[in-house]
Amino acid sequence: MSVRLTVLGQMKQIAEEQQRSIAQLDDATALVESGLDSLCFAILVARLEAELGVDPFTMSEDILFPVTVGEFIALYERAAVDEAA
Amino acid sequence: MKRPEPGSLREALAASPQAAGRLHGPAAETSFAALLAHSPLGGVRDALHGRAVAILTADQFTAALALIDLDGVARRLLLCPPDLDPAHWPALLDRAEIDAVVSDLPPEARPETGGRPVHAIGAIAPAASPPGPAFATEWVLLTSGTTGVPKMAVHDLAGLTGAIRPGPPGAPAPVWSTFYDIRRYGGLQIFLRGVLGGSLVLSDKDEPVADFLRRLGRHGVTHVSGTPSHWRRALMSPAVEAMRPAYVRLSGEIADQAVLDALRAAYPDASVGHAYASTEAGVGFEVTDGREGFPEDFVGRDGPVEMRVVDGALQIRSGRTARRYLGEDAPALTDERGFVDTGDMVALRDGRFHFVGRRGGIINVGGLKVHPEEVEAVINRHPRVRMSLVEGRRNPITGALVTATVVLHAGEAPADGVKAEILAACRTALPAHKVPAILRFADGLAVTQAGKLARGAAPAREVRHA
Numbered sequence: 096m097s098v099r100l101t102v103l104g105q106m107k108q109i110a111e112e113q114q115r116s117i118a119q120l121d122d123a124t125a126l127v128e129s130g131l132d133s134l135c136f137a138i139l140v141a142r143l144e145a146e147l148g149v150d151p152f153t154m155s156e157d158i159l160f161p162v163t164v165g166e167f168i169a170l171y172e173r174a175a176v177d178e179a180a
Numbered sequence: 181m182k183r184p185e186p187g188s189l190r191e192a193l194a195a196s197p198q199a200a201g202r203l204h205g206p207a208a209e210t211s212f213a214a215l216l217a218h219s220p221l222g223g224v225r226d227a228l229h230g231r232a233v234a235i236l237t238a239d240q241f242t243a244a245l246a247l248i249d250l251d252g253v254a255r256r257l258l259l260c261p262p263d264l265d266p267a268h269w270p271a272l273l274d275r276a277e278i279d280a281v282v283s284d285l286p287p288e289a290r291p292e293t294g295g296r297p298v299h300a301i302g303a304i305a306p307a308a309s310p311p312g313p314a315f316a317t318e319w320v321l322l323t324s325g326t327t328g329v330p331k332m333a334v335h336d337l338a339g340l341t342g343a344i345r346p347g348p349p350g351a352p353a354p355v356w357s358t359f360y361d362i363r364r365y366g367g368l369q370i371f372l373r374g375v376l377g378g379s380l381v382l383s384d385k386d387e388p389v390a391d392f393l394r395r396l397g398r399h400g401v402t403h404v405s406g407t408p409s410h411w412r413r414a415l416m417s418p419a420v421e422a423m424r425p426a427y428v429r430l431s432g433e434i435a436d437q438a439v440l441d442a443l444r445a446a447y448p449d450a451s452v453g454h455a456y457a458s459t460e461a462g463v464g465f466e467v468t469d470g471r472e473g474f475p476e477d478f479v480g481r482d483g484p485v486e487m488r489v490v491d492g493a494l495q496i497r498s499g500r501t502a503r504r505y506l507g508e509d510a511p512a513l514t515d516e517r518g519f520v521d522t523g524d525m526v527a528l529r530d531g532r533f534h535f536v537g538r539r540g541g542i543i544n545v546g547g548l549k550v551h552p553e554e555v556e557a558v559i560n561r562h563p564r565v566r567m568s569l570v571e572g573r574r575n576p577i578t579g580a581l582v583t584a585t586v587v588l589h590a591g592e593a594p595a596d597g598v599k600a601e602i603l604a605a606c607r608t609a610l611p612a613h614k615v616p617a618i619l620r621f622a623d624g625l626a627v628t629q630a631g632k633l634a635r636g637a638a639p640a641r642e643v644r645h646a
Contacts, residue, residue: 112603113612133546137577138617145618152576 098147098172105142106164109135122165129164149174187314188252188337190216192376201353201379204399205241206387210304212248212375219307220245221282224299225253226310231279232256234272236291240362240382242284242301244371250282251337252314258332259321259363262385263629266291268329275507276320276332320506321365323459324630333459333502333513341372342484342500343463354427357381357396359406359414364630365459366432370405378403385629390419397422405429405455407631408439412567415442416590424449429466431455433632434535434553437472438560444470460513461520462500472557473534488519493539494526495519525551541635543572543580545613550582552635555616558609564588564598569625569633570616584616587625 096104103120110117110131117130131139144150151174161167193212201212219225220242233254237243243259250257258276269291273281281298283290290298319340322330347354356374360367362382374380381399383392393414396404404425406414411430414420428443428450435454443452456464456474464485467474479487485498497519504513514520523540526533537551544550552570559568566587572580588598599619606615626634 112607133577134613137546137575137581140577141573141575141581141617150576153574 098175099168101146102139102143102168102171105139105146106131109138109142120164122163122168124164125162126164126167143171147171147175149178154178188317189248189375190252190309191314193248196376201374201377203241203244203374204379204381205239205244206382206384206395208241210245215245215248215304216309217306218304219249220301220304221249221299222302222305222307224282225249225307228254228280228282228299229310229312230255230315232258232277234258234260234276234278234281235283235363236260236281237284237301238262239284240384243363244380244382245304246282246301247371248375251317251319253310254317255315256318256320259319259368261322261324261361261363261629264322264330270294271329272322272332318503319368321363321368321459321502324364324628324632331510332506334504334506335462335502339462339500339503340368341376342498343369344373344376346377352402354378354403355381355399355401356403356405357383357399357401358404359383359392359410360432360631361385361629366405366407366457366631369457369463373403389413390417390422393417393419394422397424401425403427403429405431407432408435409433409567409627409633410631411439411443413627415439415446416566420446426450428452429455431457432630434537434557435472436557436560438557438565440470440472458522458524460502461496461522462498462502464494464496464498471532473529473532476528476531476533479533486519489526489533490521492525492527494522494524494533496522543570543582545572545580545582546578548611548613550614555582555584555606555610555614558606559584559586559602559616562598562602562605565602566590567625567633569635571635573618578613581617582614583618583620585620585622585625587622
């Protein structure tokens with residue numbers, strides 16, 4: 096499964112577990128408008144680390160925190176490439 | 181020096197109607213009465229009169245012999261538990277101003293003692309009663325559960341025995357045993373109960389649980405104590421029914437409703453009690469109504485043990501607390517009013533105080549506090565769960581997240597459905613930040629030599645997200 100589909104799938108599953116209604120997600124959706132709170136994102140990062148084997152937030156000392164869903168996905172896509180390299 | 185009553189274990193044994201009681205180790209045994217006229221230290225004992233002595237043994241049985249022989253003789257006894265890190269040994273000997281060491285270890289296995297004499301504890305041999313009046317010996321116990329050099333808490337026999345009541349008149353003498361090592365506070369309480377009014381069967385750290393339970397059954401043990409972790413392990417053993425105790429006691433960790441109910445089911449004829457005690461605070465109280473937590477009115481009531489709750493933490497003042505920490509520059513054990521801050525956090529619900537965890541064990545999830553123990557209590561309510569460990573896991577968004585490792589009953593394979601049920605129960609009972617974000621199953625969980633669930637180091641509290 097692609098990184099994109101994995102990220103989007105986990106976002107939907109966590110929103111369901113946390114009983115939060117989630118917005119229609121596209122690349123331009125701002126993370127703060129996504130319906131996920133910081134606990135959801137914390138869980139998302141932990142689950143993605145388990146699934147993809149990377150945690151881009153701790154791989155680099157200075158990362159720009161993503162603002163949109165597209166940036167969030169891109170962060171993981173880059174990290175997955177870096178990890179494979 | 182003021183002498184407590186009784187002045188020493190030897191005096192108590194000499195006066196006891198139960199001196200027919202016996203001390204059983206895994207490989208040796210004796211009657212308590214025989215120890216009045218015998219010594220395991222040969223002619224050395226009287227030379228230790230008024231000295232500060234460390235008891236360093238491989239075996240609990242020899243430690244018990246040395247305790248009975250030297251209480252009232254030595255000025256100070258340092259009890260070294262079996263899991264003591266040898267690296268701390270020199271500092272502890274110095275800080276406790278130890279004059280001599282008694283040990284059952286062969287010479288090549290003994291640690292460096294800085295020139296202090298080491299006397300062998302051997303087989304008991306006839307010996308006259310020690311000369312002179314009994315000292316009110318200081319019993320020095322090491323605190324557990326901390327990293328670095330353990331702290332040393334000073335007790336005396338009067339305080340250590342303050343919670344021990346004689347059995348009902350005419351009742352048969354109890355046969356005590358404990359999963360604990362007797363050189364820890366929880367085990368020492370059971371050792372003293374055995375010496376002062378019954379018999380005692382000692383555990384052995386290398387003995388499989390099933391063998392220990394069968395040995396307890398063969399000795400007809402009536403009173404058994406251990407931590408909830410000890411008991412959960414026993415409940416997983418096929419030999420759990422090898423003994424039929426009349427009294428089951430839990431202490432040292434939070435006794436949740438699940439383990440209390442499981443023990444009631446396993447031992448329907450036994451009374452099941454959970455005691456609150458710690459090396460520093462001594463024996464606080466015992467709860468015998470079969471329910472977790474303790475009644476609200478225990479706090480603030482008059483009696484030999486006074487309790488108060490300050491900022492959620494239980495504080496205790498009584499004659500059973502340790503007298504002080506030992507060593508120069510040691511911190512004060514009590515506040516100016518004599519209360520020991522236990523560091524155990526409680527919460528009041530429905531007329532009962534419930535233990536929610538240790539002050540230092542809090543997981544910080546984005547600024548919200550989680551006690552691992554409160555989450556474990558919810559998980560443990562699931563009928564398929566035997567035990568669980570909740571920990572913090574470092575997380576770049578919230579600093580930490582709650583994770584759980586769960587052990588199911590033996591012989592039943594983990595099922596996805598069980599995981600979903602556990603998480604559903606957590607979501608019903610707990611706010612979202614306390615629900616485990618990650619839950620995995622394991623075959624077992626590590627338990628420390630002190631009988632407590634091994635909790636790892638706290639996760640880093642680093643937060644990168646502004």
